Amino acid sequence: MSSALLNSNNIKAQALRLGFVACGLAKAEPVDENFARRYQHWLDLDYCGEMDYMRRNVEMRLRPDLLVPGVKTIVSLAMNFMPEKPQPAISLYAQGKDYHEVMKQRMQELMQACELEGRCFVDTAPVLERYWAWKSGIGIVTQSGLISVPGYGPTVFLGELFLTSEADHYDAPLPHSMPEEIGWTKVCPALTPEGLDARLCISYQTIEHRGPLPEELELKRTFYGCDRCLRATPQFAESQPTTEQAFQPSEALQKMTAEDWEGLTEEQYRTLFKGSAVKRAKFDGLKRNIERWLKPHNKK
Ligand code: SF4
Structure with a gap:
């Protein structure tokens, strides 16, 4: 592990250069107690259905150091996926190339450009990505539980870097950005x-x-x-x-x-x-x- 502090401004500048629309840094501490309780309650209600992976590695989801030993900083990143002329029968996020691949490649470029040590995750590991996006101040949590990035709305993919160095600055959640309860919307049966x-x-x-x-x-x-x-x-x-060609149909x-x-x-x-x-x-x-x-x- 390097003892030098991460330069948060440089990471953010490089992230924007590489096409991310938001980037924020949070300390890699255990997930807040309130949030952890709500997450456990959600699992207890069996609301995750057949997504058994949500039940696995719960401790790891709540404690980032169990996923990446020595992790000190979590960088949350967002990429705009709003297609220009979508195919109406397919969900907006799935119109172009698989975002896992696109995001991961871009995140690896970011790690190289800033000489960062750690790992990157896009929706494939036990990581509470919306929590970290909230915690690192890149978006607000909407009433339907989505992360919305100011200026880009909720049509964003999220990814995280788990880094083994401390940063020179950490971001705070945006004001009033975490509703106590996720609200109802008439459009959603779930x-x-x-x-x-x-x-x-x-x-x-x-x-x-x-x-x-x-x-x-x-x-x-x-x-x-x-x-x-x-x-x-x-x-x-x-x-x-989005200006990302990869996300256009x-x-x-x-x-x-x-x-x-x-x-x-x-x-x-x-x-x-x-x-x-x-x-x-x-x-x-x-x-x-x-x-x-x-x-x-x-x-x-
Ligand atoms: S069913 Fe509800 S939660 Fe599921 S995607 Fe549709 S609106 Fe969203």
Whole structure:
């Protein structure tokens, strides 16, 4: 471990140069008690559904030093993913290339540019990414539990650097940025007063869930993911198109119509979604979703 303090201004300047829209630093301390209690309560309610990984490594999620021994600083980063001309049937975040790859590569470039020691994570390790984004002051927590970055809204991907040096400056959460309770929105079937019940979440059902969809599930706008909470969040008005080409849909994807989706072949699926996060649902899962999306009651 290097004993020199990290230069926070340099890290932020390099992050902006590399295309991140926000960057903040937080001390790598255990997660605040209140937040940890709420997280444990959410797990106790079984709201994480089949996402068993949420139940694993709980201690590690709450104590960053268990994930990366010697970690002193957590850098939170956000990238704008708002596509310019989205394909309307696919969730906004999944229009272009898989963000895991894009973000990770950019974060590695940042580590090299600033000669940082540690590890980078994008949604693949036991890290409470929204908590750290809040803690490092890069965004506010909206009533639907999303992180919204001022000037860019909630259409952002998050990533974290776990670094083994102290920084010369740490950021504070933005004022009044963590609602005590996640609020209800009329558009969401999964928000309860106690948090998000992933088992009722359309995004979860259409991406993570294997097997038949629940009979009562209506897919209206999208058949992969769900942007209802995103669009209903007042801060969505701040979203603006990203300049990142990697997050734009291809022309072929953008032009797909309901008839095209109905006749989607496996070969088309492979071409349309090469390098895309949509592959997570697999061809069979996507066909299952499209069938439900095309049902007449979904067109109301
Ligand atoms: S993705 Fe859809 S169903 Fe899931 S929390 Fe958001 S609005 Fe609710």
